[in-house]
Amino acid sequence: MSNFHDGFQRQFSYLRLSVTDVCNYRCNYCLPDGYQCDDKHDNLSLTEIQTLAQVFANHGTRKIRITGGEPVIRKDLSDIIRVVKSTPGIEDVALTTNGYKLEEKVEFWFDAGLDGLNLSIDSLDPRVFQTITGHDRLKEILRGLDKAICLGFKRIKVNAVLLKSYNLQEFDTFLRWLKHMPISLRFIELMQTGDNGDYFQQNHVSGEDIKQRLLTQGWQLKKKGPLAGPAQEFEHPDYLGSMGLIMPYSKDFCNSCNRLRISSSGKLHTCLFGDGGYDLRSLIQHNDQAAIADEIQQQLLDKKASHYLQQGYSGSTHHLAMLGG
Ligand code: SAM
Numbered sequence: 205m206s207n208f209h210d211g212f213q214r215q216f217s218y219l220r221l222s223v224t225d226v227c228n229y230r231c232n233y234c235l236p237d238g239y240q241c242d243d244k245h246d247n248l249s250l251t252e253i254q255t256l257a258q259v260f261a262n263h264g265t266r267k268i269r270i271t272g273g274e275p276v277i278r279k280d281l282s283d284i285i286r287v288v289k290s291t292p293g294i295e296d297v298a299l300t301t302n303g304y305k306l307e308e309k310v311e312f313w314f315d316a317g318l319d320g321l322n323l324s325i326d327s328l329d330p331r332v333f334q335t336i337t338g339h340d341r342l343k344e345i346l347r348g349l350d351k352a353i354c355l356g357f358k359r360i361k362v363n364a365v366l367l368k369s370y371n372l373q374e375f376d377t378f379l380r381w382l383k384h385m386p387i388s389l390r391f392i393e394l395m396q397t398g399d400n401g402d403y404f405q406q407n408h409v410s411g412e413d414i415k416q417r418l419l420t421q422g423w424q425l426k427k428k429g430p431l432a433g434p435a436q437e438f439e440h441p442d443y444l445g446s447m448g449l450i451m452p453y454s455k456d457f458c459n460s461c462n463r464l465r466i467s468s469s470g471k472l473h474t475c476l477f478g479d480g481g482y483d484l485r486s487l488i489q490h491n492d493q494a495a496i497a498d499e500i501q502q503q504l505l506d507k508k509a510s511h512y513l514q515q516g517y518s519g520s521t522h523h524l525a526m527l528g529g
Contacts, residue, residue: 207264208501212509214461214507216504217266218462218463219465220269220463220465220528221257221269221271221288221465222466222467222468222526223273223278223284224245226239226274227274228302228304230339231336231337232336232403233367234400238338239273239525248468256470257294259496260294261291263501269299269300270300273525275299275301276302276306277304282312285297289319296319297320298359300324301321301322301324302323302324303348304341307344311351319358319359320360320361321361322360322362323348323361324363324364325342325346327342327364336371360386362388364391365392366408367409382445382446383444385445391414391447391449393411393450396518397518397524398518398523411449411453412454415436418447425437425438426438426439433461435448435450436450436451457510458510458511461475465527467481469483470483470488473527475507475519476521477512477518477519477521479520482499
């Protein structure tokens with residue numbers, strides 16, 4: 205069985221699987237008015253997730269990231285982790301979360317086989333954190349993070365979206381924090397979506413400035429592994445933690461694209477900023493694994509070389525909670 209590939213010799217070894225589009229946060233760059241309920245929660249079931257994991261694993265996927273919305277809202281999250289992790293061929297299972305119930309649940313996820321945790325923390329100042337997310341939960345999330353570190357995950361990453369009016373001035377605070385934290389901090393450039401145009405204009409900052417600051421402070425760019433995605437990783441001998449920059453507006457960002465996305469309703473998205481997903485649901489429900497694989501490969505042949513974010517085009521993506529980032 206051949207690996208999923210596109211017309212530009214890119215191989216896809218990484219799946220981002222959304223298990224719900226519901227989110228309990230109101231991040232001002234994503235869902236400022238909170239999740240708008242449309243009563244149509246038709247999330248992939250555990251059996252459907254198992255089918256998908258098998259198909260992807262059979263065609264070269266080695267890593268699956270569970271995302272949302274907020275995936276922790278799913279009551280069967282530990283079962284999802286267990287099912288994905290026990291799929292032959294899947295070597296790495298990760299979770300992206302806003303830290304909801306982290307302290308209470310992280311041990312269950314670890315026991316279920318979770319390898320990596322990505323935690324979104326946009327500010328280390330509790331008031332700024334609340335202004336961005338709508339929730340006064342920074343302290344409890346940091347307690348959950350400490351617990352996760354003690355459990356011994358293979359990898360813990362903390363995501364912070366770079367926001368000119370909110371957290372840019374916290375750069376030094378984040379760096380000081382990293383000195384003693386065994387994590388990888390990821391600064392992500394704010395991306396324009398269908399819903400956040402004005403906010404984007406006011407808050408987007410290029411990661412290039414951050415990169416220059418890191419280089420002048422003695423941080424060194426790490427060499428990329430063969431399966432590495434688009435993040436640029438930096439390390440410094442005086443710091444326990446490392447630093448990653450995700451710069452989707454930089455030239456050639458998409459050249460190393462290695463990821464596919466499935467929405468919580470079973471649609472395939474070959475690009476985060478494409479023109480809508482391809483519905484695989486009925487094939488998934490019939491467990492028709494050969495047909496699912498054929499459709500994915502067929503869709504991939506239409507994948508473009510790059511997104512058009514630089515031109516202000518974000519496709520059908522209103523906000524990233526739809527797909528999980
Ligand atoms: N609820 C989970 C969380 O908060 O991590 C998973 C879903 S969330 C959409 C995934 C990541 O996308 C988060 O780190 C979030 O900060 C980031 N994100 C959301 N909207 C974004 C945007 N417009 N630009 C850049 N990153 C964004």
